Amino acid sequence: MRKTAGVLLLLMLLLAGCARTAPSGLAVASVSTARINAAHLQRHLTQAPRTLDPSLNEDVSGYTIIDDLFEGLVRLDAAGNVVPGVAERWETSSDGLLWRFHLRDQARWSNGQPVTAQDFIYSWRRVVDPATGSVNAQQLAPIAGASQIIHDGASPASLAAVALDAHTLEVRLATPTPYFLYLLTNCWLMPLHEPALREHGAKWTEPGNLVSNGAFLLAARAINGPVALLRNPRYWDERAVHLNAVTYFPVPDTASATARFLAGDLDVTDRFQLDDFGWLHAALGEQVRMTTNVATYMLGMHVTRPPFNDVRLRQAMVMALDREILTGKVMNGLYRPAYGIVPPLPDYPAVLPDWARLGDEARHREARRLYAAAGYSSARALQVELWYPMADADTRRMLEAMAAMWRVNLGADVQLRNEEWRVHQQNRHIRKYRFFFYPWSGDYPEPLSFLALPLPGSDQNYMDYRDPDYAAAVESAVRSTEASARQAAYHEAERILNAAAVVVPVYYYQSRHLLRSQVQGWHDNPMDRHSSRDLQLAQAGSH
Amino acid sequence: MWRFLLSRLLTAVPTMLAIVTLVFVLLRAAPGGPFDSVKELDPAVRLRIESSYHLDEPLPTQYARYLGQLAHGDLGPSFTYPDKRVNDVIADGFPVDLAIGGFAMLLACLVGIPLGAWAAWRGGWVDRVAGGIALLGISVPVYVTAPLLILVFAVTLQWLPAGDWGGGAPRFLVLPVLAMALPYIAYITRIVHSGVRATLEQPFIRTARAKGLGSAAILFRHALRPALIPLVAFLGPATAGAITGSIVIESTFALPGIGRYFVDGAFNRDYTLVMGVTIVYGLLIVAANLLADAINAWLDPRVRLQA
Numbered sequence: 140m141r142k143t144a145g146v147l148l149l150l151m152l153l154l155a156g157c158a159r160t161a162p163s164g165l166a167v168a169s170v171s172t173a174r175i176n177a178a179h180l181q182r183h184l185t186q187a188p189r190t191l192d193p194s195l196n197e198d199v200s201g202y203t204i205i206d207d208l209f210e211g212l213v214r215l216d217a218a219g220n221v222v223p224g225v226a227e228r229w230e231t232s233s234d235g236l237l238w239r240f241h242l243r244d245q246a247r248w249s250n251g252q253p254v255t256a257q258d259f260i261y262s263w264r265r266v267v268d269p270a271t272g273s274v275n276a277q278q279l280a281p282i283a284g285a286s287q288i289i290h291d292g293a294s295p296a297s298l299a300a301v302a303l304d305a306h307t308l309e310v311r312l313a314t315p316t317p318y319f320l321y322l323l324t325n326c327w328l329m330p331l332h333e334p335a336l337r338e339h340g341a342k343w344t345e346p347g348n349l350v351s352n353g354a355f356l357l358a359a360r361a362i363n364g365p366v367a368l369l370r371n372p373r374y375w376d377e378r379a380v381h382l383n384a385v386t387y388f389p390v391p392d393t394a395s396a397t398a399r400f401l402a403g404d405l406d407v408t409d410r411f412q413l414d415d416f417g418w419l420h421a422a423l424g425e426q427v428r429m430t431t432n433v434a435t436y437m438l439g440m441h442v443t444r445p446p447f448n449d450v451r452l453r454q455a456m457v458m459a460l461d462r463e464i465l466t467g468k469v470m471n472g473l474y475r476p477a478y479g480i481v482p483p484l485p486d487y488p489a490v491l492p493d494w495a496r497l498g499d500e501a502r503h504r505e506a507r508r509l510y511a512a513a514g515y516s517s518a519r520a521l522q523v524e525l526w527y528p529m530a531d532a533d534t535r536r537m538l539e540a541m542a543a544m545w546r547v548n549l550g551a552d553v554q555l556r557n558e559e560w561r562v563h564q565q566n567r568h569i570r571k572y573r574f575f576f577y578p579w580s581g582d583y584p585e586p587l588s589f590l591a592l593p594l595p596g597s598d599q600n601y602m603d604y605r606d607p608d609y610a611a612a613v614e615s616a617v618r619s620t621e622a623s624a625r626q627a628a629y630h631e632a633e634r635i636l637n638a639a640a641v642v643v644p645v646y647y648y649q650s651r652h653l654l655r656s657q658v659q660g661w662h663d664n665p666m667d668r669h670s671s672r673d674l675q676l677a678q679a680g681s682h
Numbered sequence: 683m684w685r686f687l688l689s690r691l692l693t694a695v696p697t698m699l700a701i702v703t704l705v706f707v708l709l710r711a712a713p714g715g716p717f718d719s720v721k722e723l724d725p726a727v728r729l730r731i732e733s734s735y736h737l738d739e740p741l742p743t744q745y746a747r748y749l750g751q752l753a754h755g756d757l758g759p760s761f762t763y764p765d766k767r768v769n770d771v772i773a774d775g776f777p778v779d780l781a782i783g784g785f786a787m788l789l790a791c792l793v794g795i796p797l798g799a800w801a802a803w804r805g806g807w808v809d810r811v812a813g814g815i816a817l818l819g820i821s822v823p824v825y826v827t828a829p830l831l832i833l834v835f836a837v838t839l840q841w842l843p844a845g846d847w848g849g850g851a852p853r854f855l856v857l858p859v860l861a862m863a864l865p866y867i868a869y870i871t872r873i874v875h876s877g878v879r880a881t882l883e884q885p886f887i888r889t890a891r892a893k894g895l896g897s898a899a900i901l902f903r904h905a906l907r908p909a910l911i912p913l914v915a916f917l918g919p920a921t922a923g924a925i926t927g928s929i930v931i932e933s934t935f936a937l938p939g940i941g942r943y944f945v946d947g948a949f950n951r952d953y954t955l956v957m958g959v960t961i962v963y964g965l966l967i968v969a970a971n972l973l974a975d976a977i978n979a980w981l982d983p984r985v986r987l988q989a
Contacts, residue, residue, distance in 0.1 A: 189762055197721075270730060272730045274723060276727050277721070277724055277727075289727065342765065362766060363939075364847060388845075388936060389936065392933045394829065395829075395832070395845055395935070395936055398832045398833070399844040399846075401837045401844075402832070402843065402844035559714065560949060561713075561949065562712075562713045562714040564720060
């Protein structure tokens with residue numbers, strides 16, 4: 140409800156006016172002592188999970204809860220690093236294709252039965268089996284045999300994951316996959332307890348039916364309402380778990396979520412409005428948390444049809460934007476400008492295109508030169524429609540500012556066209572657009588998660604960009620087992636992509652949380668995943 | 683009288699059928715399907731999903747299948763919640779709206795009827811104050827009052843929760859019920875006010891006064907009852923609307939009701955869910971109008987005589 144948000148914002152601003160003169164003017168609730176003693180955390184979800192079935196889930200809110208309920212071979216620690224989960228150790232062959240995982244003996248299902256290699260195999264076969272109808276099937280493509288099962292009707296039993304014994308799982312990959320361990324932390328690769336699924340059918344995710352192996356158990360779930368979890372006494376690492384109970388509240392309206400944080404109902408919120416940052420920061424200080432995400436806000440251009448089949452025009456469009464103004468003024472200085480498709484990643488220095496080093500004057504001049512070279516002038520201005528799905532106020536404001544920059548810096552006439560979300564997705568798939576909204580959030584913290592987008596076989600290549608050199612550079616990065624060689628190949632791919640100007644990178648996203656000071660164990664991390672296993676509640680000041 | 687109600691009930695059947703058909707056609711005519719998402723589905727997987735929902739069948743077959751299910755009271759599987767049926771989704775959310783909407787209408791009547799009647803009876807400053815309140819209640823939308831209530835009672839005073847259903851515990855109901863009731867209080871005040879005003883000018887009131895009846899007796903025994911007739915006509919559809927949930931109230935207070943499915947379900951192209959909530963809403967409107975007619979017949983002897 141944009142209007143609700145707007146009004147609440149207005150009221151908050153009034154309050155913020157008071158807060159600026161007296162920062163203590165805004166009463167901020169704290170977690171009640173009763174809840175601290177009960178170790179009961181209340182978390183926010185930006186939407187209700189549609190399902191808690193790890194094979195079928197595709198929502199961020201589903202991920203968050205499934206991360207608490209289930210544990211894969213490996214998991215992410217609080218800082219977002221891959222650490223052992225059900226597997227206590229693993230080996231890999233020198234070509235990176237064969238992986239052998241040793242499962243810990245103590246790993247148990249919530250009904251007391253041991254977690255075995257077969258539980259993983261059952262789950263993975265279920266995901267790739269077209270009969271399951273999982274949207275995540277394609278995510279298992281790195282495992283040998285998966286593509287044949289998905290596309291060619293091969294038997295799910297042909298998936299190259301075998302149990303050498305109850306506690307040893309061997310997986311063969313179809314291609315080297317640098318991010319394979321990270322992939323294993325995703326919900327669709329969690330183990331499943333086959334008897335529970337057989338017994339309850341589609342109802343197996345109901346409280347009471349759901350058998351899980353993670354730090355928490357499902358206690359209650361209302362459709363579109365709260366999801367309550369309780370500590371799992373049979374979790375193998377139960378001693379490391381601090382919380383006794385976690386309740387997730389779906390609150391899609393961000394202004395309402397902020398109000399509920401202020402009222403003391405929610406201890407962590409997953410989003411607040413960018414405009415609210417100023418007064419929230421004044422009132423809450425360190426309880427406002429922002430970190431750069433592995434996500435890029437960008438636009439796509441269709442490269443084989445006019446007008447963007449001319450690389451000079453594409454380059455002009457990319458160069459003409461004043462990103463420092465967009466992030467600094469339009470987005471209140473809270474986002475980082477993007478000059479390339481790959482967001483900042485740990486251990487991956489960004490590739491900066493040459494034009495990014497030019498001063499504004501020189502850059503505008505170069506953009507205008509390219510624009511003119513492509514055959515456009517003030518008499519014959521570029522006229523193009525930029526399509527985007529229904530979006531929040533932040534996005535609209537950003538797009539309007541960009542359209543203004545193209546008009547002023549180039550003389551181009553960019554018309555903004557808004558569509559309903561599902562319609563937009565469908566129209567992108569059928570290539571209706573020349574110029575479109577193209578944000579991307581990485582599936583894993585690896586350049587490949589972005590550089591794979593414009594590859595010939597990618598389902599996200601709405602630009603229809605096909606360059607064998609680019610594909611070869613990406614391929615060589617994936618194949619190299621040595622980190623520095625891989626990085627060099629990624630850099631080469633990025634340079635090719637920058638020169639081809641296939642997308643207009645604008646800025647890198649930030650995660651935006653409100654985190655009550657009594658919540659401890661929280662580490663900001665680029666993938667923005669925070670399992671409740673690592674969190675605890677404590678009186679402020681007592682560590 | 684009974685024949686009148688029965689005929690009304692029978693005309694409801696083609697009405698509902700027309701609604702179902704219209705929604706069925708409109709939903710499927712909208713571009714974008716329930717499984718169009720950021721990640722493109724593999725054709726084999728897509729085919730499996732679509733056939734499991736019978737979306738691969740020709741539209742007339744789908745329509746016949748849906749009507750057949752409906753005849754058995756089955757609203758079909760939800761597209762948004764793959765492990766739920768629409769019946770479950772509505773059964774889960776409807777009690778929330780029933781409680782919020784029901785209490786809101788009750789509160790609105792308890793405040794609006796006496797306020798409207800008193801203002802019309804007393805006139806003068808009471809009339810002007812009540813008129814001002816009513817005007818304010820009608821013109822200030824819920825998306826202003828609801829956040830305002832949260833700001834005052836939840837954030838600043840911290841007396842009440844800022845949202846959530848809380849299993850229907852009274853303290854969770856106070857703010858959403860209040861926010862929802864305010865505009866209804868305003869409407870009811872105005873309707874009762876003009877009704878009582880008009881009735882007070884009728885000759886039979888003059889007769890009553892001439893016979894020496896007291897003010898209270900005239901107001902409550904003679905003036906109020908005919909004045910309530912337009913109110914009942916308003917309350918029928920209004921109650922049906924209130925108990926099927928308000929998208930603003932539900933999203934502001936994060937309530938798990940069914941009101942948001944009218945919007946979310948449509949955006950998600952959740953054909954069966956939109957159909958389900960539309961049918962529930964349609965049935966409630968029909969039932970509420972029927973009830974309003976019955977009450978009006980009881981209130982107004984002229985209606986009874988005609989029947």
